[in-house]
Amino acid sequence: MGVISKLLGIVLVVGGGIMFFLGSSDQNMNIIYYFLGLTIMAMGFSLLTAGGKKEEKPNPPTVTEIACDNPECTFKEIRDFQKGDFILKSLETKCPKCQGSMTIQGVYMVREEEPVPTV
Amino acid sequence: MQGIGADSEFSWIINLAFFAFIIIFSLYGAKFQIWQWLKQIEAGLIELKKMALESRETAIETFKRYGKGDEEVAKELDRWLDYFTIMPVDLDPAGILKRLDHLLDERRDRFQEFVTDLAPEASQAELQTLENTLEVTQVLSLVFRIVRHYYILGKKTNSQLIIMQVQMQLPDILLLAKAYFDSLDAFSEGKPIGDGIGPLVVTRFAREYGATPDSYITEISREVGYYPVEVEGRTVYALRATGPGGTVGKPGLAVKTLVEQNKGRIARIITVDAALKLEGEELGRVSEGTGAAIGDLGPEKHAMEQAATENNIGIEAIVIKENEAAAVGVMDKKILDAVPEVIERIRTAILKRTKPGDKIILAGIGNTIGIGL
Numbered sequence: 001m002g003v004i005s006k007l008l009g010i011v012l013v014v015g016g017g018i019m020f021f022l023g024s025s026d027q028n029m030n031i032i033y034y035f036l037g038l039t040i041m042a043m044g045f046s047l048l049t050a051g052g053k054k055e056e057k058p059n060p061p062t063v064t065e066i067a068c069d070n071p072e073c074t075f076k077e078i079r080d081f082q083k084g085d086f087i088l089k090s091l092e093t094k095c096p097k098c099q100g101s102m103t104i105q106g107v108y109m110v111r112e113e114e115p116v117p118t119v
Numbered sequence: 120m121q122g123i124g125a126d127s128e129f130s131w132i133i134n135l136a137f138f139a140f141i142i143i144f145s146l147y148g149a150k151f152q153i154w155q156w157l158k159q160i161e162a163g164l165i166e167l168k169k170m171a172l173e174s175r176e177t178a179i180e181t182f183k184r185y186g187k188g189d190e191e192v193a194k195e196l197d198r199w200l201d202y203f204t205i206m207p208v209d210l211d212p213a214g215i216l217k218r219l220d221h222l223l224d225e226r227r228d229r230f231q232e233f234v235t236d237l238a239p240e241a242s243q244a245e246l247q248t249l250e251n252t253l254e255v256t257q258v259l260s261l262v263f264r265i266v267r268h269y270y271i272l273g274k275k276t277n278s279q280l281i282i283m284q285v286q287m288q289l290p291d292i293l294l295l296a297k298a299y300f301d302s303l304d305a306f307s308e309g310k311p312i313g314d315g316i317g318p319l320v321v322t323r324f325a326r327e328y329g330a331t332p333d334s335y336i337t338e339i340s341r342e343v344g345y346y347p348v349e350v351e352g353r354t355v356y357a358l359r360a361t362g363p364g365g366t367v368g369k370p371g372l373a374v375k376t377l378v379e380q381n382k383g384r385i386a387r388i389i390t391v392d393a394a395l396k397l398e399g400e401e402l403g404r405v406s407e408g409t410g411a412a413i414g415d416l417g418p419e420k421h422a423m424e425q426a427a428t429e430n431n432i433g434i435e436a437i438v439i440k441e442n443e444a445a446a447v448g449v450m451d452k453k454i455l456d457a458v459p460e461v462i463e464r465i466r467t468a469i470l471k472r473t474k475p476g477d478k479i480i481l482a483g484i485g486n487t488i489g490i491g492l
Contacts, residue, residue: 088491
């Protein structure tokens, strides 16, 4: 429905524009063409701009970043957030690489980048 | 007949339509615009109502986990959504901050009492988080009721002024409401929010210098404690609210107490907080300046400034730029990534502007939800 109404809107804007700018060969009918053209263009524009807001994207998932406490070990794991997770929480599970202790280093969301301003 | 399309056989129709158009729009143009504005406010109100109702549902679901039944929670919650705080009289401004502080303490007590009654099986950290959930639900309900009030009032009095103001402010109001609505996910699940970057930075900094959860000294003021750490020959009191429950505590009073306890020996106060970014600025950008970075209603900031001024202590601020949605929503990766830079700036400030043997207060301001000690 959205695409059809947009297409119809474009057709009406273009049609109305042609009527408005080209008018009629009959000098007396010109004014009627102007009015009609304007009305049709207005209808087209309202169809193009109508349709309400864009569908909202759901928030990205929250993830938990776990890292090994051993400064020489580079083990890092990112998994889905689980209730009870918090930043700097010491975990009971051991590092699969060096068997050291592990801590939650981050609980976060990666949101969509805001458009960069051109000025 | 002279006029538009004078020689046409349709000329009288065109003339009539033209004049009718002028007359209708000069007489009813404003009414048409008011009608349009009211329709726009109505659409916004539907959105606000949806957010208010859904947040109420989320609050009920969250409270239900801690020992009370569905109906009881809903009934009590509805009663609490109307809770208000009367700001102190400002005709006589002397002592207003003290009075405001007292009222805010009282308000906080009532909130804690209510949450404890409604969630008897919740732990201390969970109670703090539930308090945040309740506050968000209350804000959304209030925003909806205020906008609805002006909508109905504008309609009743046919006042263009009232309707126009609401319509013009509506995009901002909706943005704010959406930010709070999205934050419910964080508050109900205990996830860290963007505003918590201050306490996180302070804890990470303290841990780099050997602090542990056990070295945290609790309750120097309400829900605020500190880690004493040695940094390059200086003593740093790394102060933050107690987490991982959701609280900001009373950091201003904590700074004041520490200054009094170390009379004449505090050389610098460094505050770290999230600050609202300007549109176009990058999320997570780090900035620094002079003054107390704290966004309370007044008493906490005043306590900090007064302690610094009376004891001639330099006070500086390091802030992490965020928008409203990022500050109250789940912490963004970009904000988390700013932590190392902030720590580096703190280190530079300490080394450049203090000397060995000095004592420094490093205050991380913000909500500690989801941020452990």
